[in-house]
Amino acid sequence: MKPLLPALLLGLGLSTATITPAAAYPVDCAILLCLAGGWPASAECAHARAVFIRRITPWPIEPPLQIWNCPMRASFRGERQPIERLYDIAFRTDLPPAASSLPEVSAAPILVDAQADVDISNPAFDFVRSIRVFEITYQQRRNSDGDCNSWGSIYMGTYGEQGDYSRRRSNISAVPEASDFGIPASCGNYWHRSVFVEWRDYEGTYGHEEVHY
Incomplete structure (x- = not known):
């Protein structure tokens, strides 16, 4: 299966002239494929990555990949290999209009039981x-009595x-x-607020992004 992915990504990176514009495919399908390939250079993957990061940019903070918005069953064809199906899903031109429109970022909570x-x-x-x-979220400071006070809140998705x-x-x-977060050795004033996302692509290569606010 691994030899298949480079060929598909090569097509993505070199055939942008024949691929439909960004607004013509479900963006979460493109995120799936581009993330798998380590975000190869193309207009489609640049758009997909921008949406991926925008979703973790407060507020609200959303799941960066919303796989339930990618109509994978629409392109399921028997025993095709998973990554081959994914490429087909991301860049088919015959998906129904409802599945092809880009989702708007919404403040509505995401159901945790939504899935592929x-x-x-x-x-x-x-x-x-x-x-x-x-x-x-983390803050640290020394009060007037010389005591070191700290408070932190960490959530993981x-x-x-x-x-x-x-x-x-x-x-x-x-x-x-890989995060910029780091508690000072001494009790100086320190304040950190960010959203950090990490991933590994199809070949296991590590990547990350951090948004400060």
Whole structure:
């Protein structure tokens, strides 16, 4: 299966002249494919990545990938390989209009039981389950009595086996080292608020982004 992905991504990167404009495909299908390939250089993947990051830019904070908005069953054809199906889904031109429009960012809460409409438990989709979103708030200061006071709130969002998204309270030690967050050794005034997202592509290459606010 692995040799198939470079060929599909090569087509994505070099054939943009024959691919429909960004508004013509479900953006979450494009996010799936572009994330799998490590965000290859193309107008479609640049748009997909912008949506991916915009969703974690407060407020509200949304799941960066909303796989339930990608009509995977619409392109399911028997025993086709998962990544091949994904490419077909992302750039088909015959999807019904309702499935082809770009979703608007909404303040409505995302149901955590929303998930892909086909089985994605195949290891080919492990890159979906590698995505983790950290909402980080931390402050530290020394009061007038010389005591060091600190307060922190960490939430972590993860994806389940079928792409369902859940968010739960976490702890400071869980924040990845790639984040800019770092508690000073001494008790100086320190304030950090950010949303950090990390992932691994189809080949296991690590990537991350952090939005400060």
